[in-house]
Amino acid sequence: MADTQIVQMLVKGQNDISWFDANFNNLLSEYDEQFIAFKDKKVLDSDPRLNRLMEKLKEKNINVSDVFIEFVSKIKHIL
């Protein structure tokens, strides 16, 4: 039997990724060249430096297990 917590995390995760994609241009205008932490279709915090963002999340007692952290930039990397 499927673990409902896992299913919920997966569905919410997909919804958050869809939100990120749909709102990328808006996020770019506000957070260009910054790392953003987002969950439940909301930006929780942001910072140009990843380690500072992690510190901010820790100070706010935010559990990062279901938070996405992505870098927002006009520049696309070729992988």
Add this chain to the structure above:
Amino acid sequence: MTSLVDRIPLQIVEGRLVLTSVIECKQLRIHRQVMRFILDTGSPNSYFSYKDVIKLQIPLAGKNPSGQTDFGGSRFDQIPLPKVTMYILKEGKQSKDYYTVNVSMSALRTTKTSQKNIKVAEQLPSILGIDFLKEQKFSLHLILTEDLAYLQYEG
């Protein structure tokens, strides 16, 4: 016709194929974290990015690399990891269900020392390469004219 229950949906985000998963690994003390992976058929191997190594708090200090790799214009040490359990959503008609797979991953550790170059290295995403598709017996299906992308189990 292939049953929908066999499909694992991928999302197309900023022109890239994204697989959302929940991962866990007792040996690395990772307990159920949601993760986004880019499916990269140009990579033979699968990697946790330097950003996600930091987020997941994977300890890499003192670990010897198995080699080096160039990724996204940056050079990284490649640190082999214990297998990671990954839960990925299946597409079903009636209810949501998931596959459970055990995945071989390496961690990427930047070789850069300047803050500017470290920041570039931190921007890169975690990727699932060809090894993931082969090891888990998944085929990749893309119909970009319909904005459709999915994996299918072929085992």
